Structures are given as C-alpha cells and as structure tokens.
Amino acid sequence: MDTTLSIRDLSVRFAQGSVRAVDGVSFSVSSGKIGIVGESGSGKSTLGRAIMRLLPPSASISADCMTFGEHDLLRASEKDMRKLRGSVMALIMQDPRYSLNPVLPIGRQVAETAILHKGMSRKEAGEAAAAMLERVRIRDVTRVMQSYPHQISGGMGQRVMIAAMLLARPRLVIADEPTSALDVSVRGEVLELLDDLVCADGSSLLLISHDIRMxxxxxxxxxxxxxxxxxxxxxxxxxASHPYTRALIAAMPDPRHPVRRLAVPDRAKLERG
Known part of the structure; x- marks a missing residue:
C-alpha cells in the first residue's frame, strides 16, 4: 500500500486571495519523522490543516498535486475526507483543552474512533480504547475513561488526544505543536510516546513546531x-545555510554560552534575499 504524501506547488489564500498563508510549497513524505519549523505566522499550521482539508470556507487552496497514496486530497469530496480523517490520516491538535469535547467522558471520546473507523461495537470500542490508553501510559484507565477533560491534567489530556488519534493506526500523523502546552518535564515523555507509537505502527509523522532545537x-x-x-x-x-534558518538558530538561548540579549533576525536582510 502506497502511503506517500506528495505536495507540489500548494498555496493557501485568505481575504479573497490577497493574503497568501502558504505560497508554492512542495515536498513529499513516505516514511519517518519530518519536522516543520518556523516562527508564528510562517504557515506551518495552515499547511497541516490544508493537508487534512480542515481550513475554513474562506480559504482558497490550489496545488499542482496534493495526494496521499492513491487519494487525491485536493479533489476529494468532504464525504471521502471524513473517511480518511482518523482512519489513514490523523491530526493531533496543540492543546487538549480546546480539542476534547468538554461534555463527554474521556472513554467515549477515544472509543468513537474505533466505532467510526473500525466498525466496532460499543463494547469492543470501549475495550480498544482502554487498551490504547494503557499503551499511552495512563494509569488507572477505568477512572480516566469515566472522567471529563477538565478533570485531567494537560499532560494526561495530550496522551488522551494521542490515543484517540492513533487508535485506528493511521499511516500519516500530523502533530501540531503537541508539546507546547505541556511542562518541560512532560514534553520528553510525550515525544518518546509519539516516537514509540509511530515507529511501531510504521506511520509517517509530520511534527509542526516553533522549537527548532527540539x-x-x-x-x-x-x-x-x-x-x-x-x-x-x-x-x-x-x-543549514539559509539566512533565516541561521537566524532562528542564533536566536535560541544556549545555557553554555549565556548572552545579555538574544539575536533577532534581520528582517530587512531576509527580505532582500
């Protein structure tokens, strides 16, 4: 089964075409972990949502090619995209507080993936959800499944999101800033978890982040x-040799070489090319 994501000359415009959030992007992913970095407003999250076809109606998307295996993501109907999302493609959002449904218990939300995309009964889906929550290293699974999102920590919420998105074993996982809302002590655990799950299932991972060092x-x-x-x-x-990449690296704090003031990218120089 071909699971290559191919993007060629993808552009996303807003405000009736006057604002280009993504401008002529081309790349391909067939396996492994690929990081997409840049400062806020560089188009990273818009790119991820364009691939998933989750942009608002005000967005205008054009591309010479945007395919995932045999699926033409640019021309697929919304019905076809609903079949792909959560089954062969998954998007892990940045903050579980805004991604999980506040009025549904955790277990029901995770099990929903198995019901919709694996055709399981509610009982089977509940068992699959419990097994997946154990796999993401959540203790006292029974209690967590009965809890609501506001009753769990941010780190646990992120694990729940990962469990829900990976339950159907998608072939492409897009993780949009999956650790930015977490404490430093938890970030490493979440990344290790993503690495274990993605590698074990043979999936591809697009990791969107502003943290170039991570x-x-x-x-x-x-x-x-x-x-x-x-x-x-x-x-x-x-x-890295591009002036912008070098500027991002220079702007990163280094405890081994402390400075009074971090470097700031020279916008005028970057605009001149």
Whole structure:
C-alpha cells in the first residue's frame, strides 16, 4: 500500500486571495519523522490543516498535486475526507483543552474512533480504547475513561488526544505543536510516546513546531518555513545555510554560552534575499 504524501506547488489564500498563508510549497513524505519549523505566522499550521482539508470556507487552496497514496486530497469530496480523517490520516491538535469535547467522558471520546473507523461495537470500542490508553501510559484507565477533560491534567489530556488519534493506526500523523502546552518535564515523555507509537505502527509523522532545537533532536528531516514558503530542507541542523534558518538558530538561548540579549533576525536582510 502506497502511503506517500506528495505536495507540489500548494498555496493557501485568505481575504479573497490577497493574503497568501502558504505560497508554492512542495515536498513529499513516505516514511519517518519530518519536522516543520518556523516562527508564528510562517504557515506551518495552515499547511497541516490544508493537508487534512480542515481550513475554513474562506480559504482558497490550489496545488499542482496534493495526494496521499492513491487519494487525491485536493479533489476529494468532504464525504471521502471524513473517511480518511482518523482512519489513514490523523491530526493531533496543540492543546487538549480546546480539542476534547468538554461534555463527554474521556472513554467515549477515544472509543468513537474505533466505532467510526473500525466498525466496532460499543463494547469492543470501549475495550480498544482502554487498551490504547494503557499503551499511552495512563494509569488507572477505568477512572480516566469515566472522567471529563477538565478533570485531567494537560499532560494526561495530550496522551488522551494521542490515543484517540492513533487508535485506528493511521499511516500519516500530523502533530501540531503537541508539546507546547505541556511542562518541560512532560514534553520528553510525550515525544518518546509519539516516537514509540509511530515507529511501531510504521506511520509517517509530520511534527509542526516553533522549537527548532527540539525538532532537530527528534526528527529525521527538517523543513523550514518563512512567510508561507519552504526556504530550506536539511537532515542536520549544522548543515543549514539559509539566512533565516541561521537566524532562528542564533536566536535560541544556549545555557553554555549565556548572552545579555538574544539575536533577532534581520528582517530587512531576509527580505532582500
């Protein structure tokens, strides 16, 4: 089964075409962990939502190619996309407080994936949800399944989101800032969990983040975006040569070499190219 994501010349526009949030992006993913980095407003999250076809009606999407295996994501109907989302493609959102339904218990929300995409009965789905919650290292699964989102911590909520999104074993996982709302002590655990689950199931992972150092340590490839465009793609951060990438690296604090003031990207220089 072909599970290659192919993007060629993808653009996303808002405000009747006057604002280009994504501008001529091209890349492909067939396996492994790929990081997409850049500052806020660079188009990272818009790119992820465009792939999932989850942008608002005000967005205009165009591309020469946007396929996942045999599926044409650009021309697929909304009915077809609903079949793909959660089954072969999954999006892990940034903050579980805004992604989980506040009026439904955790167990029911996780089990919903198995009911919709695996055709399981409610009993079977509940058992599958419990097994998946154990797999994401949640203790006292019975209590958590009966709890509501406001009754669990942020780190546990993120694990619940991962469990819900990966229950159907999707072939492509897009994780949009999955650790930004978590304490530093929990971030490493969530990344390790994602790594274990994605590698075990043979899926591809697109990790969207502004934390270039974290992405460099975790991912196999790094795609750098600036003003809606991909400006560079590298496998090792030390090989980066584009002025914007170098500016992002220079702006990262380094406890080994403390400075009074962090470097700030020279916008005028970047605009000149």
């Amino acid at each position: 992405v460099a340590a975790f991912c196999d490839r790094i795609i750098v975006m600036y003003q809606g465009r991909i400006v560079e793609e590298v496998t090792q951060l030390r090989d």
